[in-house]
Amino acid sequence: METEKALPSTQVILLSEDFFARDAQSLACALLGKIIRHRTEGLWLAARIIETESYYKNEKGSHASLGFTHNRRALFMPPGTIYMYYARGGDSLNFSAQGEGNAVLIKSAYPVLDEISGEASLQRMQQLNPDKQGRIRAAEKLCAGQTLLCKSLGLKVPDWNAKRLNERLHLEQAPPPKQIIQTRRLGIPIGRDEDLPYRFVDAAYARHCTKNPLRLGQLEGRDYWLLTEKEGSWATF
Template sequence: MAPKSQPPKTPVPALGKPLRRAFFARSVHEVAPDLIGATLLFNGVGGVIVEVEAYHHTEPAAHSYRGPTQRNMVMFGPPGFAYVYRSYGIHWCVNFVCEKEGSASAVLIRALEPTHGLAAMRRRRGVEEARALCSGPGKLTEALDITHAHNALALDTRPFALYARTGKIDVVAGIRIGLTKAVELPWRYGLRGSKFLSKPFPDTR
């Protein structure tokens, strides 16, 4: 019997400098595009961030729009912490809190290009294809094993680790996905041409 073929190994890219909490103490509209190309690891498993969405407390799609609740309280705290919530009662979603304390703005991490710990991701997700592992906010939390137990944890200490992007990239912007409010705001950012996006961006060139 011929040996079972293994998925081809993807070269692991070099990591940039670690991102500290101060990185997030800026406008959510500066942080969000700057996260494209950064690397997110959780207990050593993760990859390059290729898609995010920005949410600001002044617009009705943000969970913080109507003020603090038990669910969204971490958004009103200092920047550089994880906000993890359940979407539609099914999937966990991970967000990075930005801006000064009280601003309650955050970046939703929508998709990663898997680079670290693919075997663990495939086991957790039950799929082999690399592009299907983290191409959506619920997929990537399942692949990385992020749950509500990790809500309000600092992003610059274990189990989280974030590293700045290295080199130049092409960031594209468009409207956010799956919303019924503030649908016209172009606050979704992605790595142009990435095959790991949750949904392609319209060609704006």
């Protein structure tokens, strides 16, 4: 196993805490393309964020709408606070946004291989997240879902809920998507604002996210909308 090492400061630009102080939909778009990197057992495990969902306290699909609890306290803390919870038998990763109770769920990502996170890191991610038969999971499938993402990166609720990004877990600047797909969130129960279009996908990675919004039968303008960056910001929000 390779030895633990610090990130080369000349090559990596970390996101500041101020980055998260924006509207939840704006943050959901801004997080696409960013690299999440977690140091564990001497290795940096890394993935590019390709799918996010935004949530607001005043809509029924959000955890914050259910009220304050100790487990949900991160949603009521300053922007950039990590909120983790258990869902579908695994861990899920969120970040608080501007406005009490508002947050963004990191829905899926794509493994990163570079000089910091090399083959040994990818192999460790595959060890952490085998398929249901115990076999090695294909790289493009490792983070294709919110719980798969956390399992592959070794992120656990007890370790990170209500914490801040630090020297062991951080987000890095990276080229933004050229086009974003906006669509409805997944897994929202009927009657809990299931039709709100608060899910955002990096169009270049659509087939690798939780559920491809461009799959057969989906129509632009009805099932999804395409957003294009204008002058360095996603001006829709």
